Amino acid sequence: MKKLISLTVSAAILLAPFAYTLNVPAINLKVDAVSAASEEADAPAAKPTAKPTAKPAATPKATAKPVATPKPTAKPTATPKPTAKPTATAKPAATPKATAAPVATPKATAAPAATVVPAETVKPVATAKPVTVNENVYQDGVYVAYGDAYSKGTEGAKIEIKDGKITSIELLRTSPKLIDRDARNNYSALWQAYGLMKDRLLGKTRDGAAAVDAVSGATRSSNGWKLSVDRAFERALTVKDTNAVYFDGVHMGVDPTGKYSVFATYESNKLTDVKVYPMNSAGDFIEEKAYTAEQAAAVAAIAPALLAKGTEAQPVAGLEADFIAAINAFWDAEQNAIINNTSAYVDGFYSSYGTARSVGVERADIVIRNGKLVDVKLFRLGNNLIDRGATAYAEVVKANAPMTAKLLANGSYIANYDEKVDGISGATESSHSWNQAVERAFEKALKVPAEGQYFDGKFAGVDNQSKVLLLVDVDADAVTGIKVSLFGADGKLIADDKLSAEQKGWVATLTSGLLEKGVQMADITGQEALSAAAKAALTDALTNASKVQGTYKDGTFTAFGDAYDKGTNRADVTLRNGKIVNVALYRVGMNLVDRGNAAYPEVVKAIPQLTASFLAAGTREGVQEVDAVSGATSSSVALKTAVDRAYGKAEVVEANKAAYFDGIFIGVSADKLVNVMVNVEYGVPVKMLVYYLDKNGSVRTINQLTDAELAVKGEIESTSTGYSLHKYGYRPAAFGKNDAEKEISAKAVEAIKSALESAGK
Incomplete structure (x- = not known):
């Protein structure tokens, strides 16, 4: 009888290099869960939330309580949950799994009341002082909060608190869609502010964080980050002020489909103002002067309804879809405002796989906020586990966009995920696998991990040189079956009935060896490279099955x-x-x-x-x-x-968040006749050189250049400082004293943008 592999490989094995150089102990798959510019106007820092000094009294009835969260066909609950609303004494159910029975429910996310540990009961000596044990003010964990919103978005912070101090921090600067922007898409003064503020805030207590200096030129964003950190600490309080339900300030929310953004203002627990903004396909606000008549009418009807009834607002005839989107956005803003946000999930990026087959597998990359799906990208991988893109089956390629839209519209609230998103006709198997991948990604995001280190189901694994494919069955953290397949020299999978007698022998030996010993199986004599590939493929499969989010995106x-x-x-x-x-x-x-x-x-x-x-x-x-x-x-x-x-x-979380890599980068104009070389130091473009090319890509000499070309070259190169932001390093625009110079400078600007794109992180 075949032995089952007990999944007890250490996390170090899973994440270690496996390119035929594995040197690991017997398989041990117990993996520890990962806890997870110059600005246009500076605004004064928002006043941090007051800290309670004593255990608060019983909670009074809130003036504006959280109301039911909408979903596209019905109103969702006030706080998203896996399958049932968690309470202080009950455990929320784990995300249901498509391939196995539900796992045990995790611990509740609500923080328990602080307890005092008695001093050691020993007889004190005459000079001993009484032992005083301080109450644990903040609950250890990962917390996300946002500052006040304004027309460009808002600042946010994801911090890990341990023993009342910030042990890790990720600073966010969101777009109006409330998804973190690339640093280079923000004001130039923010490019270096990320690193400076991170260094200033890391290791600080709540009071220490509130006292750090803002970065000059990025005052508003610095204060927004400080406010975000303060609110995160407020959410981490072991004993919260039950008189306070909402953070005072302006809170932004967006519906998952990106149709509307809502700003909700709270003062002393009361909702005092609501603003509704239509959004364009790029996720930016549409200016009021650019509203269509329909958008203006919708905003005029929706804003007062939300102010009066919140998520209980009733749609106006003919505007049902607009109301659903706006109510979803209001709910999101409300969740950002609630102090005691009980979402079972940690905001962020997560990726997971569906059920693997010999022809490949589906993957979903998602972004979660307030327990809600706010962004999703779907992939169909081949049997080498590399994205097939447009070369996948035509029906699967065609199904990607509508499935994405359905997931955002109908699968936004994992609390309702038992209502699976309907599959797309002609791509039913892939649709179900995408559903499963999204569901598993949500489970990776749980604040309190569900039982088990691995999902149950069938997972594919391929060595990084695509020699071996494994289909591995996992059940209750044990490998219960392995199917070994070999790739041919052409990169295609060899059908079982096409294997040579020798290859069949290798497959049989690898199958039994992997089941018996895992990555510690003995190599096949003369086939050490193939043996190493099989071990690497097993490691890959089990990493794909892990409930731990990795460091890098696929x-x-x-x-x-x-x-x-x-x-x-x-x-x-x-x-x-x-x-x-x-x-x-x-x-x-x-x-x-x-x-x-x-x-x-x-x-x-x-x-x-x-x-x-x-x-x-x-x-x-x-x-x-x-x-x-x-x-x-x-x-x-x-x-x-x-x-x-x-x-x-x-990197899922950038180790050094910056706009650009330091170094020297080149870019070219669309016609490939103008080249600009950009030097980046400390994340800032500081020097530029202009080259003009012939049709073969060779650099033209100085005596071959026209007066207009020389003028443009002189302007760009003479404004290089070598130590501070280059004049054309931020939002470059064409220039010139005549049409010839303007034409050349426009091409030079194209080249600058191309170089900055090459340098961008």
Whole structure:
């Protein structure tokens, strides 16, 4: 009888490099859960929420209590929950799982009352002082809160509190859709403010955080972050002031479909003002002067109804869909305002898989806020577990957009997730798998993890060089079955009936060995590489089954090494579970076109060697240990830098949140005739050089340039400071004294934007 693999692999094994270099103890899959600019006008800091000094009295009836949360066809409850509303003494049910019986319910998210631990009962000596034990004011954990909203969005903070201090912090600067922006899409003064404020706030108590200095030039955002931190501490209070239901201030909410944003103002627990803003497809507010007649009429009807009735507002005939969206947005704003927000989930990005088959699997990347799905991207992976994109089955490709829309509209509230989103006709299997992936992603986000370290079901795993596919059955944290398949030299899966007798023997040996010993199975003599691939595939499958969110997003990320006056180096890096599963390296010219065999012979020779070495290294750290190829040292270093930057783009939580990578980057105009080289230091573009190219991508000499070209070159290069933000490093615009200069400068601005995009994190 086959032995079952007890899932007791350590987290270190799961996250360790596995590119044929595994050296791990017997399989142990117990993984610890991860706890998870210059501004246009400076506003005074909002007053931090007052801290209670004593245990508050019984809660009075709130003037404006949280009302039922709407869903597209019915009103959702006031606080989203997995399947039942958690209370202080009851445990909320875990997210239901499609492939297994429900797991045990986690502990309640509500903080228990503080307890006093008695001093050790020993006989004191004559000089001993009485022992005083302080009440634990703040409950350890991860908390998210937002500052006051304004026309550009709002600031937010996700902090981890331990022993009353901030032990980790992520600063957010949201778009009107309330999803964190890339740093470079904010005011330029914020680019360095992220790092400065993070350093100032980390390790602080609540009082210490309130006392830190704002960053000059980013006063409003600095104060918004401080207010967010203060509100997060308020939410972490072990004993809360039950007289206070809402944070005073202006709170923003958005419906998941991005149709409306609502600003709700609370003063002394009363809702005093509601503003409703239609949104465009980019997730930005539509200015009032640009409203259509229909939008103006809808806003005029919705705002007073929300102010009077909140989520109990009744739709006006003909505006039912608008009311549903606006009520969802109001509910979101209300959740951001509630001090005792009892959402069972930690806001943030999560990714998970559906049920795997021999033809591939579905993946969902989601963003959660207030226990609600606010963004989702769906993928169909091939049997090598790499996104197939437009090459997937036509019906699946066609189903992606409508399924995304259905999930946002109908699956926004996990409390109602037993009402599964209907599948798309012609892609039923993929639709169900996407549903399951979203459900599992929600379970990863639970503040109190459900029992078990792994989801039950069938999970695929592939080594990072695509030699072996495993379909692994997991039940109650044990592997109950393994199906081993081999890839051919053409990258396609070999059908079982097409395997040679020798290959069938390998498959049988690998299957029994993995079931018996896991990654500690003995190698097949003469097939050590195949054996290592099978072990790596098992590690990959079990990582895909894990309920722990990884450090990096899956997908393909493009980044560049440092440029010079002959061009630059590019790396397209495909990651899965933090491992490199595909990498393409290029030497590009000043026009950013791949030079191919026209590059230096040493570089042409080095690229295949480095590609194989990077893939074998498998990890961010491993790539940096790869030796440079003799004769192509500079390109080797640049390509290693490009891979590291690709990892930087893939970070779920940026280690160093900044607008740009430091280094030298080039960009070109749309016609590929103007090149601008940008130097970035401390996250800020500080120096620019302009090059004009011929149709072959070669740099034209100075005596070949027109007066207009020289004028544009002189303007851009003379305004380089070398130490502070370049004049054209933030929202560059065309310039010139005549039409010829304006035409050239417009192309130069295209090149600047292209270079900044290459430099962007």
